[in-house]
Amino acid sequence: MTDPTPRRAPAGAAVLREDVTEAIRAAVFEELAAVGFARMSIEGIARRAGVGKTAVYRRWKSKLSLVLDLVGAFAAQGMPAPVTGSLDGDVRALLEVASGALRHPVASQVIPDLLVEAARHPEIAEAVTAALLDGQRGVVTRIVREAVARGELPEGTDPGRALDLIVGPLYWRLAVVRTGLPPGYVDDLARSAVAALRA
Amino acid sequence: MTDPTPRRAPAGAAVLREDVTEAIRAAVFEELAAVGFARMSIEGIARRAGVGKTAVYRRWKSKLSLVLDLVGAFAAQGMPAPVTGSLDGDVRALLEVASGALRHPVASQVIPDLLVEAARHPEIAEAVTAALLDGQRGVVTRIVREAVARGELPEGTDPGRALDLIVGPLYWRLAVVRTGLPPGYVDDLARSAVAALRA
Numbered sequence A, B: 001m002t003d004p005t006p007r008r009a010p011a012g013a014a015v016l017r018e019d020v021t022e023a024i025r026a027a028v029f030e031e032l033a034a035v036g037f038a039r040m041s042i043e044g045i046a047r048r049a050g051v052g053k054t055a056v057y058r059r060w061k062s063k064l065s066l067v068l069d070l071v072g073a074f075a076a077q078g079m080p081a082p083v084t085g086s087l088d089g090d091v092r093a094l095l096e097v098a099s100g101a102l103r104h105p106v107a108s109q110v111i112p113d114l115l116v117e118a119a120r121h122p123e124i125a126e127a128v129t130a131a132l133l134d135g136q137r138g139v140v141t142r143i144v145r146e147a148v149a150r151g152e153l154p155e156g157t158d159p160g161r162a163l164d165l166i167v168g169p170l171y172w173r174l175a176v177v178r179t180g181l182p183p184g185y186v187d188d189l190a191r192s193a194v195a196a197l198r199a
Helices: A010-039 A042-049 A053-059 A063-077 A087-103 A105-120 A122-149 A159-177 A185-198 B010-039 B042-049 B053-059 B063-077 B087-103 B105-120 B122-149 B159-177 B185-198
Strands: none
Touching: A010 A042, A010 A053, A010 A063, A010 A105, A010 B010, A042 A053, A042 A063, A063 A105, A063 A122, A087 A105, A087 A122, A087 A159, A087 A185, A105 A122, A105 A159, A105 B105, A105 B159, A122 A159, A122 B159, A159 A185, A159 B105, A159 B122, A159 B159, A159 B185, A185 B159, A185 B185, B010 B042, B010 B053, B010 B063, B010 B105, B042 B053, B042 B063, B063 B105, B063 B122, B087 B105, B087 B122, B087 B159, B087 B185, B105 B122, B105 B159, B122 B159, B159 B185
């Protein structure tokens, strides 16, 4: 239960506290990759980070809130809003960003873990979904709104359905089928998604 | 380590062996729902089924082979080939069957578990994918072949890509977004999937 954050150095304390937070974040991703969410413990995270359990609990109240915080930050980081001026371009740019994010080890190992928790614990499903989807929902809502304004999609196009049609096939291929993306796949998918949106 | 299968009753033994097998199958689904794949043990399955561990190991060599066997049987059962005589009809029928199967508790809890194992253990990924996908791949290959023969899809349409476009959005909505299917969703999705296939 030792905590390396010194109690008597107010000037350096802020920096050291950030170092500890970063060490914990890095340790969580390593633990998740190594043993998965179900088997991961705050104790194991603290050991890997070289800090005391108290240092973890001072920052996050549970294993789940810790992981959701990190996943939310990762998802937001991987989701800059592509603005190209056309529906075709925006869909292609979104698929490019999403295919990079979904192939990242964090996504490919942590998302399945979180979906297991969501399927088994309805009370945490909403938090998991928000961490995974809020960034993408924002981007797709903007893409649909601008495409409607340009007359490329009909009024009343549902952004939720648009997200399903754009990201669904890519996620299925990368997370379930797991055979990778053949050359030209993202281009073909963008063309298909736009046709699907207009149907 | 007791096994209730009697050694001295050859006439009744076959029936009792089937009862034991069925008890084990039922126990596996209950254990999976209750504790998940990672925490599930052959010991727990045997206890719930009221049999000895030996009875389980005599039938399946590991926890994974047991679960894959059951999931494969479940997936094949939920996947009769819909034959309607048109691409629109076949895609709609497949989405209807798949949405029923994916909403079943077995699918919604066990598939995420298996994808976690696949992401973490490349050596079992192929077996997991085959158990989950072989049935659907067969159906989509048949649908595409017949649609090409009728002139509804171009020659050379890739059945793998067709599966992504048809089932991907539905899986994403049910397994990731988890907000359920609004009325008319499957019809809209069928129309969109056909447009996507033709794009």
